[in-house]
Amino acid sequence: MKLNDLNKEYDLIVAGGGITGAGVFYEAAKKGFKVLLVEANDFAWGTSSRSSKMVHGGLRYLKQGKFLLTKTAVKERERLLKLYPGLVTPLNFIMPVYNNYGPSKSSMKIGLSIYSFMAKEKQHKTYTKDEAFEKVPALRDENLVSAVGFKDAQVDDARLVLRIIQQGCRCGGTAMNYTKVVGFQRNRKGHLAAVNMSDEKGSLCVETKTKVLINATGAYAEQLHPSPMKGFHIRPLRGSHLVFPKSVFPLDRVVSFIHPKDLRPVFLFPWEGSVFLGTTDVDHDQSLKMEPFMRMKEADYLMEGLNYILPDLNLSLNDCVSSLAGVRPVLSKKKKAASKESREHVIWKDKGLITVTGGKLTTFRILANDALKAAKSYLPEPVSQSGETKNNNIIYNKELHISKEMKKRVLGRYGRHKFQIIQQYDEHLFKPIENTNTLWAEIRYAAEHENIVHLSDLLLRRVRIGLLLPGGGRDLLDQVETLCKPHLSWTNKKWEAEKKAYKILWETVYSPPNKRKGALI
Ligand SMILES: Cc1cc2nc3c(=O)[nH]c(=O)nc-3n(C[C@H](O)[C@H](O)[C@H](O)COP(=O)(O)OP(=O)(O)OC[C@H]3O[C@@H](n4cnc5c(N)ncnc54)[C@H](O)[C@@H]3O)c2cc1C
Known part of the structure; x- marks a missing residue:
């Protein structure tokens, strides 16, 4: 769809296609x-x-006394596990307990008992020192007393956004990427009346009527809606991760540990066949116009923590394949240390302009419904409750000879309906790409059906091999081109330009910081 093809009027327009905007979009379309x-x-x-990919209650919020926030998040975690099996998957955590620093065994036990109580089943246990070594053989021995284990869940964050947007589209909503809200108009009473949008190059602009604009632009929210709260502004905080190949340290659970330098929690977690280490929490000192990137200082901080907790592994930044940085918008008067800032979401209302920002990936549905509640007096009666359209005419009987895990993966990412389409692909596409869990079929499907505008959309978000393979998978680009060429209407010139731009983007933003040059360190 093109900008010019849009309707002349909508009940509401959502700016921002992250999890918050996706949630608002789906809930609104469903209604x-x-x-x-x-x-x-x-x-x-x-x-x-760019998150830590956890669907979690957030144990540390308990420590801050935020019981309601934790309870809501635990409930949402359970709901997402049920709704999206194969995409949101259970994950075990282990946290070593030391007698020289970090939380004590008894305080951990109290916190975890409350956590289990909220989930309505016992989801934690205590490990002896020997059991802790069995689970994570490389743990620091000195002063280790025991460990605690608990359960949470993880997700492919970008795929969750995609699935929610696709569900919204199946309920009758329209979603467009590379389309920016550049302004809005108000009527004489000051109520929102129209929204101005432009395409990626800014060469085509349209004005569309609506009484509600939901501003779900995350760290960019104040560009559309300056903070109405005196003295409070969005404080962009950057969190970064390093990515290691699984071969460096195979891990079947998250190792959650306390960084010895500042006593912040840090996670080493398995994800998509690799191991991630994160996160940092620093003021974002880069322009919001460019993709955020991890600085060398953050990498050093994470490596210091890792080498403290797993000293015998002797890991260095040279073992790293990539890095990833994301920006968290928190509302702040900038008085506190970054990690002490509240992660709760905020809603601002101004005559049809509703801003929703902050919060967590896990609780996106709560944010979405709060935003819609705030917009209620500006919304008309919905035409009808539209359920998702189901394509019952498609019945494919082909039996795929793929593993149970692969089937679960594809179902989780695409849902039952799409699975039927993918099932029609040749069996050779159901092979994993290199040592990742990603299937070639996923690349083909994205090229055919998932609004790919740039090669980076495909390799960094529809599938995530750009994060998981050395060099962002640059050695596979010709294979990717051969597979996708029949399905993307790109000329040879466009393919060459996209490959070049992808390599530059990867080098400047996603490569490990020790491999970069100049200012981008
Ligand atoms: C390092 C890190 C780790 C995290 N880990 C977790 C975790 O493990 N679990 C968890 O639950 N939460 C986690 N979070 C929090 C979670 O990731 C965020 O709360 C969530 O992703 C925010 O989503 P969003 O849609 O509000 O913002 P975003 O995802 O940033 O989306 C905003 C979008 O708006 C677009 N935009 C900007 N301006 C405009 C405009 N004018 N018009 C149209 N579009 C526009 C941007 O391009 C962007 O895509 C983490 C956060 C960080 C930073």
């Missing part, structure tokens, strides 16, 4: 509203593809 979502870059381009 029967005529809704348009526009994303300035690619769907999930912002923080929602």
